[in-house]
Amino acid sequence: MSPSGIAFDHRRVQTAVIDNKNSDHPVILPMAAHELDMWRKAHPNYTYWCGIQLGGCGGELSDRRYTQKVCHFAHHPSAPVCHRTANGESSADHLFIKRGVQRLLKKQKVPGNVNTRNLGTGPGDAVDVHLPGSRRRLRFQLSSLDHRAWRRAADDLTDGSEDLDWIFGPNTPVSREFAGRHGFTLRVRCETVGGERRVHIGAETRDRTVLWTPLEDCKLTPTGLSTPHVEKIRLSLPRPKLPSFPLLGGLVFAIVPKAKVPTPSPFSAKDRRLVVADFKPADSPIVRALLSLPGDTDVPPAEHVYRIPESARMLVTDDGRGWAVEANRYVRLNAHEAQRTGLWSPPPRSQADNAPTSTPVPPARKSPEPQPARALAPPQAPAAAPKAVRTQAELVSEFRKALTDTARRRATTTWDALTRRIGPEVSLLTEGERIALLVAVDSPLWENVPVLSALISHGDGPLPYLGDVLAQLGVQHAKGSSRLKKWAAVEVERAHAAYGQPSQAMKPRLNLSPAPKVQVAQVLHKWLNPQIPAPKRRVVPTVTKRTDARISELITELRELHPNLSKPVRKRANKAILGGSVWLGELPILGSPKRTVAAGQTRAQHLRSLEDALSVARKDITTAQHHKSQEQEQPPPAPAEPKETVPAQVPSAPKAPSGTLYERLSRQLINAATQGRTIPLLNLEGGPTLPDETLRWLLTSIDRNASPDAPLLSALVTAPDGGPVLFFRQILKEVGLALPETDGWLTVVWRREQQRAHAAYANPPRELLPRLTPPA
Numbered sequence: 219m220s221p222s223g224i225a226f227d228h229r230r231v232q233t234a235v236i237d238n239k240n241s242d243h244p245v246i247l248p249m250a251a252h253e254l255d256m257w258r259k260a261h262p263n264y265t266y267w268c269g270i271q272l273g274g275c276g277g278e279l280s281d282r283r284y285t286q287k288v289c290h291f292a293h294h295p296s297a298p299v300c301h302r303t304a305n306g307e308s309s310a311d312h313l314f315i316k317r318g319v320q321r322l323l324k325k326q327k328v329p330g331n332v333n334t335r336n337l338g339t340g341p342g343d344a345v346d347v348h349l350p351g352s353r354r355r356l357r358f359q360l361s362s363l364d365h366r367a368w369r370r371a372a373d374d375l376t377d378g379s380e381d382l383d384w385i386f387g388p389n390t391p392v393s394r395e396f397a398g399r400h401g402f403t404l405r406v407r408c409e410t411v412g413g414e415r416r417v418h419i420g421a422e423t424r425d426r427t428v429l430w431t432p433l434e435d436c437k438l439t440p441t442g443l444s445t446p447h448v449e450k451i452r453l454s455l456p457r458p459k460l461p462s463f464p465l466l467g468g469l470v471f472a473i474v475p476k477a478k479v480p481t482p483s484p485f486s487a488k489d490r491r492l493v494v495a496d497f498k499p500a501d502s503p504i505v506r507a508l509l510s511l512p513g514d515t516d517v518p519p520a521e522h523v524y525r526i527p528e529s530a531r532m533l534v535t536d537d538g539r540g541w542a543v544e545a546n547r548y549v550r551l552n553a554h555e556a557q558r559t560g561l562w563s564p565p566p567r568s569q570a571d572n573a574p575t576s577t578p579v580p581p582a583r584k585s586p587e588p589q590p591a592r593a594l595a596p597p598q599a600p601a602a603a604p605k606a607v608r609t610q611a612e613l614v615s616e617f618r619k620a621l622t623d624t625a626r627r628r629a630t631t632t633w634d635a636l637t638r639r640i641g642p643e644v645s646l647l648t649e650g651e652r653i654a655l656l657v658a659v660d661s662p663l664w665e666n667v668p669v670l671s672a673l674i675s676h677g678d679g680p681l682p683y684l685g686d687v688l689a690q691l692g693v694q695h696a697k698g699s700s701r702l703k704k705w706a707a708v709e710v711e712r713a714h715a716a717y718g719q720p721s722q723a724m725k726p727r728l729n730l731s732p733a734p735k736v737q738v739a740q741v742l743h744k745w746l747n748p749q750i751p752a753p754k755r756r757v758v759p760t761v762t763k764r765t766d767a768r769i770s771e772l773i774t775e776l777r778e779l780h781p782n783l784s785k786p787v788r789k790r791a792n793k794a795i796l797g798g799s800v801w802l803g804e805l806p807i808l809g810s811p812k813r814t815v816a817a818g819q820t821r822a823q824h825l826r827s828l829e830d831a832l833s834v835a836r837k838d839i840t841t842a843q844h845h846k847s848q849e850q851e852q853p854p855p856a857p858a859e860p861k862e863t864v865p866a867q868v869p870s871a872p873k874a875p876s877g878t879l880y881e882r883l884s885r886q887l888i889n890a891a892t893q894g895r896t897i898p899l900l901n902l903e904g905g906p907t908l909p910d911e912t913l914r915w916l917l918t919s920i921d922r923n924a925s926p927d928a929p930l931l932s933a934l935v936t937a938p939d940g941g942p943v944l945f946f947r948q949i950l951k952e953v954g955l956a957l958p959e960t961d962g963w964l965t966v967v968w969r970r971e972q973q974r975a976h977a978a979y980a981n982p983p984r985e986l987l988p989r990l991t992p993p994a
Contacts, residue, residue, distance in 0.1 A: 231279060231291040231302075233310040235269035239276035242334075244269075244310035244317070246413050247281055249288040254281065257413060266291055268300060272310055273340045275300035299896065299972070301940030304340065311387075311408045311415060312342035315358050318417040318433045319347055328438050337361060337371075346375070352440045353380045358406055360387040383442035385419065404443065421447040460484065462544065465530040469543070470551065471495040471509060472561040475520040479508065484535050485542040489513045497543065498559050502610050503643065503651065508542035523556035524548040614658045616640050621659070621670035625717035630675045630710060649683055656687045663691040665727065665763060668716050672709035680706035695730040705730055763803040766821065772828035773798050778911060779835045787838040794831035798824050840915055844880065879904055884920050887931040891979035896936045896972065899943055914945040918952045927989070929978050933971035942968040955991045967991050 235241040268274030277297030337343035347356035405420035417433040429447040477494035556562040688696035797816035917932035977984035
């Protein structure tokens, strides 16, 4: 106790808010005693709070003055239990940034809104600035963020209608990717000056050099937040290159002469020229896209078809909504090869063209002399715009939607019906292209997802090439199977059950494995001795893969306890684990009598066997732990000889001065309840050394031995993050209480049991609040 009678507080809080718990006015307490004296004289009427916007409890704080260590804020003894994890100087940076931006907006007379954001780790994850006048947003990203999370946040913030600028904190990995794309990125940091944190904006280049500028010296322009260093970097940077991917395999194209290149285009470059072309990738439909060629070449004639032999790359935009092909050289195809691509056909009444084999055609260089202008053809009425050719991804998406709708109606379809719905180009696909398309529709193959290709019928059966589709999907023995028609019928029923309204449980997928051949000796025996029945072969049952969360959970718990069990209990656990694993299909039967019996039992029988084995295992471990503690506490026998004997040590039981571990743990929890506090898991008796399973059973035993309405003392134990321990839900289950449905409600139940424990052991005891979770 301090001289003033206030209990010493170990939580060294450096930041707080002023006036009330909901305030966004942050302050940092000076660490030196003389600075704190000056601060108190300058601000005699300030009250300090563990602010909600700091992630605090909302309780009032007092400033503590020390000369031998740093000064800090401390909670009042009447303050609620505080689980705030960030207490240092940087814990209020988001509020200092918010206030600094508000001052900058007011100084430059720019209308805007500034708000802090909690993205899952605390209220200081981000600061958002909305500038409606310039249709722009700023995001100060202070918490860690990977590339995919950054993409999702960018889409959620702007929805494509506004521009967005990012200013990253010190520990954001995506900032390097940002600098690589744009040549620079904006950073933010805060420096302590007295009771303030001054905000600085940095411009980081690709070599990771950062040039800092105070926030008050920055400008808010129509192009975003700017510093003097940013303007210099922008002027010196070349235009960033678009992301690209190498294209492998054969890629042929034909120029579309009358198609116009959209302007402006993200694929435009100073030393390149863009043209529109029809592309035919290998094993894929024809698609129209942009072709980027070297800028010092003429456009190749549209009367021919060309192949890109090497160095082709696909350019993509950052938003993934556009792509183009970049090529530096191409090869002209002869008439026979061009006709096979589908991009060219010979003109009518033409002689057969015995063209030579494909020869490389270097791009024709532009002639420096001016060329005479050609006469323009008379204007004609504009033709109707051709329907855009779908890409492979679009076709796959439309096929999935059409087949899913068919399954929802509990019907089947045909390829002609799909052609009428999706488009005529579907009917032009070759058999190989159809197989590749259906493989993409049903990839990847899952046991609990029906194969939609089975819904496409042909005559009175499935598609004739369905076996090829299934073989590429990984279905064993599908190609050439005599049972494929029956397999497709079962798969149609599975699709109707999965997608129908209402949905139903699916039957297992039909196994296409060939039936075992009849033994020759068995046939001869029946033929030679028709009156004597042939000996019956014992049929070994087969078990398909099953998914059962409860049985899997019981098996996992038994396996965790297995090393600490006594021999008879371990034998019983082995039998229960074996039976449950066979029933789930995780172990083959292999003719074993035990496994054969287990495969024929019901789920209820395996569930009862596992639960009984687990109950016996828990009692066995509790008894063994109790005996070990008692053996450790017994004094060593008096030595019979002058030589001193050393008693054997039990490695799993922690040393203690007196009393069993169960009793010491009970006393520690009751003392914590009497003082109205909690106990961190690492400060618990045996917490640093005992496994979680043993601690859980000790805490469960303490709560189970109390009266039914007694508070759960195990709720006084806190995890390192300040919340309930990971096994608190299991404790509720084992003492016979209903389990909360969500983690949020579990925390509410946990806090209520803390309040009940503090009230029950208070001096004098207070009235107990009702329990929030009923008996199971």
